[in-house]
Amino acid sequence: MTVQRVLSSLPRIPVTIGHVPQKLKTGGIEPSRRSRLEVLRKIVNRTVREERVELQWNRAVEARPYLERLIQLGVERGPLDDYTNEMMEWWLPEKDLIDKMNEVIVPRFAEREGPFTSIYRLPKKRLQQFIQNKREVWKRYDIAVLEIDGNPFPPVIYDCDKSNTLVNVLLRDALTNQLQRLKLDSEEKKVK
Amino acid sequence: MRARSSYRCLTTKVKVEDANVIQGASQQVFDSELFDHLRNVVYGDERTIDKIVVTLENGTQGEEKNLEVLANRNLSSHYDCLLHSSSLLADNCALVKVHPDSFSAKTYLRSVNAPVTGVCNITPLTFECTESDLIEDINQAFWRSCRVLASAVVARTFNDVRLRPLTSSTSHFSDGFFTVNADGLSDVLPSRNELSVLNSMARRFLQLNVPFECVNLSPSQAQEYNINGDSLVRVDGFVTAVEGPVIRSTKLIGDFKIFDTKLRDGVTFAGVALPRGQSTSNYAWNLIVQNGMRKFSHL
Numbered sequence: 264m265t266v267q268r269v270l271s272s273l274p275r276i277p278v279t280i281g282h283v284p285q286k287l288k289t290g291g292i293e294p295s296r297r298s299r300l301e302v303l304r305k306i307v308n309r310t311v312r313e314e315r316v317e318l319q320w321n322r323a324v325e326a327r328p329y330l331e332r333l334i335q336l337g338v339e340r341g342p343l344d345d346y347t348n349e350m351m352e353w354w355l356p357e358k359d360l361i362d363k364m365n366e367v368i369v370p371r372f373a374e375r376e377g378p379f380t381s382i383y384r385l386p387k388k389r390l391q392q393f394i395q396n397k398r399e400v401w402k403r404y405d406i407a408v409l410e411i412d413g414n415p416f417p418p419v420i421y422d423c424d425k426s427n428t429l430v431n432v433l434l435r436d437a438l439t440n441q442l443q444r445l446k447l448d449s450e451e452k453k454v455k
Numbered sequence: 456m457r458a459r460s461s462y463r464c465l466t467t468k469v470k471v472e473d474a475n476v477i478q479g480a481s482q483q484v485f486d487s488e489l490f491d492h493l494r495n496v497v498y499g500d501e502r503t504i505d506k507i508v509v510t511l512e513n514g515t516q517g518e519e520k521n522l523e524v525l526a527n528r529n530l531s532s533h534y535d536c537l538l539h540s541s542s543l544l545a546d547n548c549a550l551v552k553v554h555p556d557s558f559s560a561k562t563y564l565r566s567v568n569a570p571v572t573g574v575c576n577i578t579p580l581t582f583e584c585t586e587s588d589l590i591e592d593i594n595q596a597f598w599r600s601c602r603v604l605a606s607a608v609v610a611r612t613f614n615d616v617r618l619r620p621l622t623s624s625t626s627h628f629s630d631g632f633f634t635v636n637a638d639g640l641s642d643v644l645p646s647r648n649e650l651s652v653l654n655s656m657a658r659r660f661l662q663l664n665v666p667f668e669c670v671n672l673s674p675s676q677a678q679e680y681n682i683n684g685d686s687l688v689r690v691d692g693f694v695t696a697v698e699g700p701v702i703r704s705t706k707l708i709g710d711f712k713i714f715d716t717k718l719r720d721g722v723t724f725a726g727v728a729l730p731r732g733q734s735t736s737n738y739a740w741n742l743i744v745q746n747g748m749r750k751f752s753h754l
Contacts, residue, residue, distance in 0.1 A: 427590045428583060429597060429628060430733035430743075436631050437746035 269346045273339055276331045277378045279324065287322060303329055304354055306409075310380075311360045311368065314414035320405035323382055327409060329354065334379045334411070337369035371413045383408040383419050485694040490687055493680065494670045498529035498570055505529075509536045510576040512554075526571050534567045534703060537579055544579055547732065549593050549702050552578040564592055566669045566686075567703040582707075582730040592699075597708075598628040600667055600701040601728040605635045605713055607693035608657045609724055612649075615639050619721070622684040622698050631727065632714075632747035638721045645716050653713050653724075664706040665691045709734045714748055725751040 287302050306326040310316050316323075333354050336347045342365040351361045372379050385406040392400045408419055425431060505528040510521050524539040533553075537545035545567075554562045556574040564580075571577075582597070584590050599621070606618045619636040626633040645653070668689045672682060684696030690705070702708075709731035717723045727747040729735065735743075 423583075423585045425583060425585070427587055427594075428733060429594045430729050430735055430739075432594065432629060433631060433727070433729070433743045433746070434735070434739055436629065437742040440746055440749070441742070 266346070269340075273332075273335060274377075276328055276335065277376075278327055278331050278380070287325065304356065307333065307354050308357055308360065310409055310411065311355060311364060312357065315408065315410035315416050317385070317406060317408050320384065320407040323407035323409040327380055327382055330380055330409075330411075331378060333364075334368060334372060335377060337364055338372050338379075342369070368411060379412055381410050381412055381419075383410075485682075485687065485696065487689060487692050487694055489680075490668070490670065490689045490694045493672070493676075493687055497670050497672065497676065498572075507571065507574050509571055509574070511536060511540050512576050512578045521576070529570050529572060532568050532570050533565060533577055536571060536577060537567070540579075546703075546706075547581050548579040549582050549584075549707065549730070550580045550596055550700050552580055552589070554578070564589075564596070564700050565671070566596075566667065566700040568666055569669050569671055569700070582732055594628045596700050597702055597728070597730055598626060598633055599697055599699055601708060601711065601726065602626060602633045602635055603667065603688050603690055603693075603695055603697065603701060604657065604660060604705060604708065604711070604728075605633065605724060605726050606695055607690045608653055608660065608713070609635060609637055610693050611691075612653050612656055613637070613640060613645075618695070620683055620696050622696055631743070631750045632725045633727070634751075635724045635726075636721050637724065640722045644718055644722065650713060650716070654711075657711050657713065660691065660705045661708055661711060663691075664704050666704045667701045669701060707731055710740055712744055714744055715751055717751070717754070719754075 303326045307330050340347045355361050387403050388406045389403050392402050507528045509526045510523050512521050524536050526536050533551045548567050550564050553565050554576040602621050616637050617639045670687045682696045684698045688697050709729050711728040713726035715725045
């Protein structure tokens with residue numbers, strides 16, 4: 264079965280795709296399309312291993328659709344499918360992770376619809392890049408948290424009611440008053 | 456434990472009746488010496504140290520166990536106790552809920568900088584508290600603190616200004632703005648430039664992390680010293696009486712703006728502020744400021 268026929272049989276991935284490909288530094292590997300895939304493969308492999316990873320924002324955004332598609336293949340086509348096995352073997356070079364994928368992660372989403380992953384933006388972080396002639400070079404990075412849903416860690420964002428915090432009380436009041444003013448203005452125009 | 460500054464002990468001989476409380480028909484001016492004197496009267500001589508056990512309850516996440524810390528009665532503040540748990544928690548804490556040891560005593564809210572007065576359990580409260588009955592008190596304490604800061608800024612900026620006590624007028628956070636009333640400005644409204652100077656002075660306060668020191672008074676003490684309020688607050692040398700707790704320091708205030716003035720039996724300054732952790736976009740902040748300005752103009 265060709266790749267096109269397999270992919271057309273699958274539903275769309277409910278995460279952002281089709282954006283401009285991110286420029287990923289490949290760290291020692293000669294820059295090419297293949298090296299970019301190697302970087303993404305390392306991220307996917309690490310995410311399946313750890314289930315929640317913290318990395319640069321552009322890498323997380325880029326790797327997320329690949330991870331989604333991999334889980335979707337497992338859920339939709341099952342572990343006995345040739346194409347799924349081929350993809351699992353390529354994307355997960357650590358072979359014990361294929362078992363984890365088939366026995367832990369895919370059954371977790373058997374009764375659920377996608378997306379199977381979540382991404383969160385963290386505050387920017389200033390990290391040291393390298394030291395050259397005793398000169399430290401630092402850079403500010405956008406940081407993301409990429410996770411597979413249903414992991415055993417505590418939630419990244421606690422679901423709590425913040426409607427009574429000061430900023431929300433003041434904003435609600437401001438918007439209510441603005442709405443009332445707009446209604447009055449429109450009524451006045453109608454009368455005229 | 457926090458080391459008290461040495462000048463505190465030197466002020467015990469101050470004669471309060473001299474000139475520390477200047478009473479007028481509508482104003483009450485306090486000074487730093489009176490504040491130090493009252494702190495000595497209320498919390499006693501610090502040469503005798505009495506150790507007590509304070510239990511920190513985790514208010515936000517109930518999974519963690521309570522933590523028992525050893526504190527000095529009337530000397531260690533709630534902030535000192537919270538530092539045993541986490542400096543981040545202590546820095547972000549807006550108020551503390553105090554459960555006294557005795558069963559008959561009721562729980563109450565206290566400023567983080569107030570000294571611990573007995574064996575008790577304390578729960579730290581942040582601006583993101585989800586308990587609906589507490590969040591209103593926390594917001595009101597923030598509003599009160601902003602009024603104290605605005606008073607301090609006005610007192611620092613204008614010469615011969617006499618600020619009315621904050622307890623003489625009420626300002627609720629749901630009004631959308633807070634007010635400070637001042638006399639002695641010759642009934643001339645400050646110009647836009649003067650308001651911008653006020654705001655730049657306020658920004659300097661926010662950057663400096665100035666603590667709101669406070670002394671909680673019993674009703675009899677307040678009556679004895681003719682203070683209209685239940686506590687005395689000092690911020691950078693400016694002292695005023697307030698009714699209720701205040702936040703820990705100016706660092707917890709994020710956006711702050713005194714946006715307008717009005718002649719109304721003296722000069723009334725109006726402003727608005729937000730906690731540091733609740734900063735918004737410029738658009739949302741402008742909505743809040745404009746709403747406050749409109750409501751203040753209809754006052």
